[in-house]
Amino acid sequence: MLRLSTLLVGTLMTLVGCGSVQTERGPAVDFSGRWLPDPSQAQPWPDPLPLTPEARARVAEFVPEQHDPTHFCMPFGTPRNTLATEFPMEIVQTPERLTMIFQPDLSNAEVRRIHLDGRGLPAEPDAGWFGTSVGRWEGSTLVIETVGIDPDVIVSSNGLPHSGALRIVERLSLVQDPQRGRTLVDEMTLEDPGAYTEPLRTRRYFTWAPGVQFRDSHCGERLWIEKLWRDRLEEHASKARSE
Amino acid sequence: MSGQSPSRLGRTLAVPALVLIACIAGKPACAEAPARPDIAGVWLPDGRRNAGQWPKNPPFTDAMKRAREAWAQKAMPIDFEIDDENTSCMPGTMPGIMMGIAQYPFEIISTPSQVVILTEIYGLVRRIHLDGRSAPPELLPSRMGFSTGRWEGEALLVETTHVQPQSERANRPSSGAMRIVERFTLEPGGAAGKALSNEITVYDSVVYKEPITVRMYYKWAPDVSVGEYLCQQDIWDQHMDGNRSEIPWRK
Numbered sequence: 001m002l003r004l005s006t007l008l009v010g011t012l013m014t015l016v017g018c019g020s021v022q023t024e025r026g027p028a029v030d031f032s033g034r035w036l037p038d039p040s041q042a043q044p045w046p047d048p049l050p051l052t053p054e055a056r057a058r059v060a061e062f063v064p065e066q067h068d069p070t071h072f073c074m075p076f077g078t079p080r081n082t083l084a085t086e087f088p089m090e091i092v093q094t095p096e097r098l099t100m101i102f103q104p105d106l107s108n109a110e111v112r113r114i115h116l117d118g119r120g121l122p123a124e125p126d127a128g129w130f131g132t133s134v135g136r137w138e139g140s141t142l143v144i145e146t147v148g149i150d151p152d153v154i155v156s157s158n159g160l161p162h163s164g165a166l167r168i169v170e171r172l173s174l175v176q177d178p179q180r181g182r183t184l185v186d187e188m189t190l191e192d193p194g195a196y197t198e199p200l201r202t203r204r205y206f207t208w209a210p211g212v213q214f215r216d217s218h219c220g221e222r223l224w225i226e227k228l229w230r231d232r233l234e235e236h237a238s239k240a241r242s243e
Numbered sequence: 244m245s246g247q248s249p250s251r252l253g254r255t256l257a258v259p260a261l262v263l264i265a266c267i268a269g270k271p272a273c274a275e276a277p278a279r280p281d282i283a284g285v286w287l288p289d290g291r292r293n294a295g296q297w298p299k300n301p302p303f304t305d306a307m308k309r310a311r312e313a314w315a316q317k318a319m320p321i322d323f324e325i326d327d328e329n330t331s332c333m334p335g336t337m338p339g340i341m342m343g344i345a346q347y348p349f350e351i352i353s354t355p356s357q358v359v360i361l362t363e364i365y366g367l368v369r370r371i372h373l374d375g376r377s378a379p380p381e382l383l384p385s386r387m388g389f390s391t392g393r394w395e396g397e398a399l400l401v402e403t404t405h406v407q408p409q410s411e412r413a414n415r416p417s418s419g420a421m422r423i424v425e426r427f428t429l430e431p432g433g434a435a436g437k438a439l440s441n442e443i444t445v446y447d448s449v450v451y452k453e454p455i456t457v458r459m460y461y462k463w464a465p466d467v468s469v470g471e472y473l474c475q476q477d478i479w480d481q482h483m484d485g486n487r488s489e490i491p492w493r494k
Binding site for chain 1: 283332333334352353354356357359361365366367368379382383385386387407471473474475476478479482483
């Protein structure tokens, strides 16, 4: 029935004007553009965190230099890329897809692909660093569900883990903030009975920033420079020894 | 990766049919709507057609020829453990990333204001601005460079500048003066029903005596999805296995 109604709406819009064909099944809201996260508005995690004993043990053991994948040029991964508040985000939106692009400094680009074409989530998703996501419109809110996240992904920079069965629900909406202007709100719920004794909820705010520039930096550059320095230092050391 | 459900296919076909009906009814808006070819989707480089397009002996300027010979005398044979950027996961640059012959797909997202190209290899993001903007004055060079484009009839014309120069030791050296012009067009046929052609011309009078033009082809691959390419996965896996000493530059 839903399909039929969207087709009828599409038909009406087509008859009104050819330019509106793209709105056949939404989007109700256009999130396209460049966005800067606002750390001052980020909702803190509940304290204490409702963690299972296993998850609590992993947090206690966490040493960033040893256990944070980004120290090894691995991605932040989903949902940490969306929660981080350290780097800008670009959204590219078409009727079938919402694509989030993150380009953290001295790190590789990360892309989240959110399918809006009505497909369901796979029953047994492959594990990946960015997850498998689908979205649906509830009025002017986009509800995104994400599964299939690699167990190596940590949720926060202080090592909040998940069990591998993490399911994320996000509600994306636009608001007009009197001070900050056009603002994107991402209300996120993390469900993972293996790691959290109750769903974790948090919220992030992004300010519209059309002028923001993305730097073209790659994590390999960091490793490469590190390697060049090591080679150069060894070269100098051996020269010094031979003199 | 997902097949089209019948209902989705039905809608996909229904809408153009309705547009056609509306057009026949003489809606003035239809005459103005530009008939742009649909280049969106996942594409696979056509290795068979693309291989060997770049000249074996490019027309290097005398200065570049001398620089390459001097470097070869000094540094050959190459020790890839030390010299190869790829072992440090350094990605490719323009125009090389559009000249793929290996089976790494890329995806095109097409909107009225920009065309975004997402590659699987190295997970690169390339933006082609269609909104009339020009490069900001303080823009630093980058591996993708700065690209602007416009539709000209059936073709998407793209101009790229601000590409990070590649030294004389690179396969395809380039200077800060390099300008790349691309002409994307769709062509019918092939197993998938359509292919994307990209005529690439490289202008760089510091490195090449004359412009070099190649034509690349990409096969439409609607059933392929662009995967995650995590170049440093080996390092991470070795680390997780407790084998830190295997990280070559962190001994």
